[in-house]
Amino acid sequence: MKKKIYLDFAATTPLDKSVLKKMMPYLENKFGNASSIHKFGQEASEAIDETRTKMAKFLNCKPTEIVFTGSASESNNLAIRGVIKAIRRKKQAGEKIQVITTKIEHKAVLEVFKDLEKEGVKVVYLPVGTDGIINIDDLRAEITPETDLISIMYANNEVGSIQPIKKIGKIISEINKIEQHPIYFHTDAVQAANWLDLDVNSLGVHLLTLSGHKIYGPKGVGILYVKEGIPIMPIILGGSHEWGLRAGTENVAGIVGMGAAISQIKHTKTNTLSMLKLKEKLIKGILTNVRGSKINGPLKTDDQLPNIVNFSFLGVEGESLVITLDEAGFAVSTGSACTSTALMPSHVLIAMGLTDLNAHSSLRISLGKYTTIKEIDLFIKILPKVIEKLRRISGR
Amino acid sequence: MEHFTNPKFFGKIKDADVIGKAGNPRCGDLLTLYLKINPKNKTITDIKFETLGCASAIASSDMICKIAKGKTMEEALKIGFQDVSNRLGTLPPLKIHCAQLVTEALKDAINKNLLNA
Numbered sequence: 361m362k363k364k365i366y367l368d369f370a371a372t373t374p375l376d377k378s379v380l381k382k383m384m385p386y387l388e389n390k391f392g393n394a395s396s397i398h399k400f401g402q403e404a405s406e407a408i409d410e411t412r413t414k415m416a417k418f419l420n421c422k423p424t425e426i427v428f429t430g431s432a433s434e435s436n437n438l439a440i441r442g443v444i445k446a447i448r449r450k451k452q453a454g455e456k457i458q459v460i461t462t463k464i465e466h467k468a469v470l471e472v473f474k475d476l477e478k479e480g481v482k483v484v485y486l487p488v489g490t491d492g493i494i495n496i497d498d499l500r501a502e503i504t505p506e507t508d509l510i511s512i513m514y515a516n517n518e519v520g521s522i523q524p525i526k527k528i529g530k531i532i533s534e535i536n537k538i539e540q541h542p543i544y545f546h547t548d549a550v551q552a553a554n555w556l557d558l559d560v561n562s563l564g565v566h567l568l569t570l571s572g573h574k575i576y577g578p579k580g581v582g583i584l585y586v587k588e589g590i591p592i593m594p595i596i597l598g599g600s601h602e603w604g605l606r607a608g609t610e611n612v613a614g615i616v617g618m619g620a621a622i623s624q625i626k627h628t629k630t631n632t633l634s635m636l637k638l639k640e641k642l643i644k645g646i647l648t649n650v651r652g653s654k655i656n657g658p659l660k661t662d663d664q665l666p667n668i669v670n671f672s673f674l675g676v677e678g679e680s681l682v683i684t685l686d687e688a689g690f691a692v693s694t695g696s697a698c699t700s701t702a703l704m705p706s707h708v709l710i711a712m713g714l715t716d717l718n719a720h721s722s723l724r725i726s727l728g729k730y731t732t733i734k735e736i737d738l739f740i741k742i743l744p745k746v747i748e749k750l751r752r753i754s755g756r
Numbered sequence: 757m758e759h760f761t762n763p764k765f766f767g768k769i770k771d772a773d774v775i776g777k778a779g780n781p782r783c784g785d786l787l788t789l790y791l792k793i794n795p796k797n798k799t800i801t802d803i804k805f806e807t808l809g810c811a812s813a814i815a816s817s818d819m820i821c822k823i824a825k826g827k828t829m830e831e832a833l834k835i836g837f838q839d840v841s842n843r844l845g846t847l848p849p850l851k852i853h854c855a856q857l858v859t860e861a862l863k864d865a866i867n868k869n870l871l872n873a
Contacts, residue, residue: 676808677785677810679784679810679811680760680810680814683760683811684761687761704782716781716782717784717808720781753766753806753807754786754806754808754809755766755767755788756806
């Protein structure tokens with residue numbers, strides 16, 4: 361069996377060994393239920409409190425503003441449904457809830473809004489440019505005195521485009537100063553966590569979602585930052601855990617792991633630059649060696665995550681490309697989902713103006729902290745051969 | 757899997773007697789079948805495919821060529837998507853449309869040929 365090379369860090373990251381080490385005691389001897397009064401329980405609840413303080417420091421907020429959940433999808437659901445549930449109770453009969461989001465959100469946001477539309481919520485989906493970034497004037501134009509909630513992702517998972525969260529936060533806070541009716545601002549920061557500033561005060565967000573397994577932490581744990589005073593109600597009931605916002609016995613090992621993972625994140629220029637170096641080598645290698653290849657996403661380095669790049673390869677379908685590369689030992693992913701009953705290509709790439717065929721021929725390569733130059737070299741060597749083979753089959 | 761990684765029937769037949777097509781860009785699968793037909797006994801003497809599509813679409817294309825080669829047009833018309841799927845070892849439910857697509861392309865080709873005759 362030849363060595364497998366993982367270039368899909370945006371899908372999930374491996375668990376860091378030191379993180380696992382910190383988690384282990386809570387999977388073995390320290391198994392207590394954090395709600396129990398005895399020593400076993402105290403041990404668990406202390407570990408959670410400690411992690412909460414760590415998270416708060418990382419986000420520059422209060423520990424009481426951190427809610428641990430079971431995943432980033434759950435955090436997104438809680439942020440959106442929880443806030444809407446709370447403000448709906450204050451509305452007069454006939455008054456509609458109004459929200460703004462983008463066309464390129466993760467499904468864990470988009471599907472929630474689609475569902476809420478069926479319940480009478482008015483949702484505006486902002487378009488994006490070919491760079492995968494919203495136009496701030498489009499947002500300004502859509503904000504009304506009745507806007508209740510705005511949810512815009514920090515960085516996109518398919519193309520790595522970064523949204524101007526700080527600017528949006530500023531616009532919202534200025535409006536909130538003069539308008540009586542407040543707008544609440546949520547961002548899904550899952551993909552941004554490894555690279556971008558997550559100081560919730562400087563970003564001006566009221567709710568922020570993070571995931572454990574995208575930052576070399578465990579799966580099955582996420583967090584939602586909820587600014588003090590923001591109206592929100594639980595969507596999972598049955599206990600007073602997490603300030604009454606999320607019932608369920610705490611995943612102590614997972615929470616401890618999330619804290620250990622967060623402690624390892626260092627937003628340094630050196631980290632970003634060395635990642636950029638790898639990505640630039642990859643991009644150059646592909647553009648020179650594969651004819652008919654095109655990058656999907658922002659052109660400017662500052663507008664995108666340093667570890668994600670998305671390509672379209674004319675005359676090749678993404679899924680067969682991923683499977684062929686997998687056979688050759690490389691793990692990557694595609695926005696061409698030929699498995700759903702709808703068979704629709706990536707909603708992100710379509711929103712960016714790609715044709716159906718180009719969206720179906722897309723490949724996402726996402727690098728991580730374990731990626732080496734040697735792996736990039738091997739990938740650049742194999743990719744042109746794989747693409748030529750599939751083009752012979754497609755006759756294109 | 758073998759029919760995807762090492763397809764035997766891909767390519768073009770330059771002097772094909774008839775060409776069948778199926779698929780649309782929306783779903784991401786576009787396929788073309790090239791057929792050579794013996795006018796006397798109406799059998800498919802050669803068949804090749806060009807498919808832009810997922811692994812199942814490519815494997816289904818290869819399989820239908822394998823099944824159809826040597827058959828008369830009448831016999832070939834009777835090839836159902838289940839035949840393609842079963843011979844591949846049963847496709848997962850979400851990929852059945854790939855087998856349907858290749859039978860459509862073959863029917864398209866044969867119907868065109870009958871019209872021309």
